[in-house]
Amino acid sequence: MAATPPTTPPVKRRATPKRPKTPGTGRKKSSAGKNPPQISLFHGSLLVGLECLGLLGIAMVAVVVVLGYSANRFSGTGFFNSYLPFAAGIIGVVIVGIVLLVLWQKLRRWLRQYSLLFPPAIVLGLALLIVGVAPPEMFSRAFLYYRILVGGKEEASRAALTHQVYAAYRRLDTAQMTKMVGQARPYMAAIEEAATVYGVDGDLLKGLAATESSFLPRTSTDGGHGLFQITRAPAAATLAVNRLFPPEQQLFTDVRYNAHLGAATLRHYLSEMKGDLFLGLLAYNIGPANGGLRFIMEQYGATDFITIQPYLMQLPRDYPIRVLSYSLAFRVGRQEGRLLAYEESKNAVRIQALGIPGLR
Numbered sequence: 001m002a003a004t005p006p007t008t009p010p011v012k013r014r015a016t017p018k019r020p021k022t023p024g025t026g027r028k029k030s031s032a033g034k035n036p037p038q039i040s041l042f043h044g045s046l047l048v049g050l051e052c053l054g055l056l057g058i059a060m061v062a063v064v065v066v067l068g069y070s071a072n073r074f075s076g077t078g079f080f081n082s083y084l085p086f087a088a089g090i091i092g093v094v095i096v097g098i099v100l101l102v103l104w105q106k107l108r109r110w111l112r113q114y115s116l117l118f119p120p121a122i123v124l125g126l127a128l129l130i131v132g133v134a135p136p137e138m139f140s141r142a143f144l145y146y147r148i149l150v151g152g153k154e155e156a157s158r159a160a161l162t163h164q165v166y167a168a169y170r171r172l173d174t175a176q177m178t179k180m181v182g183q184a185r186p187y188m189a190a191i192e193e194a195a196t197v198y199g200v201d202g203d204l205l206k207g208l209a210a211t212e213s214s215f216l217p218r219t220s221t222d223g224g225h226g227l228f229q230i231t232r233a234p235a236a237a238t239l240a241v242n243r244l245f246p247p248e249q250q251l252f253t254d255v256r257y258n259a260h261l262g263a264a265t266l267r268h269y270l271s272e273m274k275g276d277l278f279l280g281l282l283a284y285n286i287g288p289a290n291g292g293l294r295f296i297m298e299q300y301g302a303t304d305f306i307t308i309q310p311y312l313m314q315l316p317r318d319y320p321i322r323v324l325s326y327s328l329a330f331r332v333g334r335q336e337g338r339l340l341a342y343e344e345s346k347n348a349v350r351i352q353a354l355g356i357p358g359l360r
Contacts, residue, residue, distance in 0.1 A: 039116060047120045054123035055104075059097070061130060065139065066093050068146035137346070140353040157306050161278060161321075165356055168325035169332075170342035177329050177339060183215035184330075187227060190256045194263035197244075200270075203334065204358035205263055207327025208284070211319070212262075217255065225252030228262025232288060237264035269293075277358050278305035281320035282312075327357040 039047075070089045076082035111118040148155045184191075184206060191209060195202040209215060212229040223231045230252055233241075241260045242250055249257055270280035272294065282305065283293040293308075302308035309317050331354055333339050340347040 044116070047116055051120040051123050054120065054127045057127045058123070058130065061134075061139070062097075063093070064146045065142045067149060068142035068144070071149040072145040137349045137353045140355075141349065144352075157304070161305065162356055162359065164321050165324040165328060166342065166348070166352065168321050169328045169351070172325060172329060172339075174339050174341070177326075180210055180214055180326075181330070181333055184210070187215060187255055187259070190259040191227075191263075193256070194259040197260065198263040198267045200263050200267055201327070201358040203331040204323075204327045205259075205266070206330045207323045207325070207357065208262065208266060208281070209259075210326040210330075211323045217253070217258070219252075226258035227255065228258055228265070230258060230261050230265070233261050233265045234268045234288065237261065237268045240264050275360075276305065277324075278320045279308075281323050282308070282316065285316055285319040324356050324359070328354075331355075331357050 066089070070086055074082045074086040074089070108119045111122070144159065148159055187209070188206075191205050192202050194200075195205045209227045212224070213227050215227065217226045219225050220229060225231070238261065241257065241264050244260065245254075245257050252258055252261075266280065266284055269283035270277070273279035273283055279293065286293050286296070296311070297303070297308055300308065300311045302311065305320070328351070329339060332351055335354055336350075340351060342348055342351060
């Protein structure tokens with residue numbers, strides 16, 4: 001019997017392990033830029049803060065401009081001509097603001113898919129564009145209307161006084177004022193130094209010296225000395241100035257000492273009158289005699305420059321207006337390189353945009 005050959009057992013093949021699928025395999029790849037790199041919490045908060053800062057700035061400018069011009073456009077006492085249109089305008093501004101904010105949120109989500117820098121960059125760029133492109137005269141006028149709207153009676157009185165200053169500037173003799181500017185040049189350094197030391201506007205201090213002495217230092221018949229016609233300065237102002245000058249320089253005829261004493265005296269009266277520029281200048285002119293301005297106001301029950309004016313003589317009553325008109329002339333000359341005729345072209349708007357020195 002033939003031998004049966006041994007049967008070879010079948011060789012088992014090892015199963016090839018399945019490779020794990022890579023996440024996303026077989027799916028449509030996302031478009032580039034949809035997954036921006038992650039950033040730290042600090043940098044994320046910084047970007048959001050910059051974005052909010054830009055939005056807040058744009059909103060504030062819009063509110064001032066819209067409400068300011070609306071208040072001026074619809075000013076009056078008529079219900080249908082003034083009150084109702086202004087109220088409707090405010091409601092319209094709120095609705096438009098909400099719509100724009102919703103649209104921005106949608107746009108913001110889309111922009112952040114590409115870069116987290118896009119939203120704050122666009123907002124800040126838009127804010128800078130508004131500041132750079134918008135005419136400063138337009139915003140300053142809108143801000144004036146807005147201040148009158150919010151400030152009420154006090155701001156309306158202030159606006160009336162500022163226009164008295166503009167009218168006084170308009171009446172200035174250009175030739176005489178140009179001559180006075182020339183006379184002021186030798187004393188500019190001393191005045192600017194004193195203005196810096198005592199925190200007073202330099203142009204305001206120049207206007208004060210122009211009113212007191214026309215930059216012709218002298219001793220007057222009423223006892224005034226030097227550039228600022230110092231007679232008897234408040235003790236606190238004198239003490240503050242004397243700390244900076246040796247005894248041999250503590251002379252009213254010394255230009256620097258006189259300028260420092262004038263600036264310190266003005267600062268003293270401005271503080272006494274709680275920052276009211278018109279009352280501070282009036283107190284400087286009246287001085288400490290007879291109890292000073294504070295006593296006069298208490299005697300007549302006056303509370304501000306408007307209510308004290310009727311009780312004063314013509315010269316003191318006009319004193320702050322004259323000082324500020326000269327101060328404004330110095331500012332215009334410094335900013336524009338020459339004095340501008342108030343009534344020509346758009347000079348009135350430009351001059352008002354420069355602002356009255358010392359008046360916040």
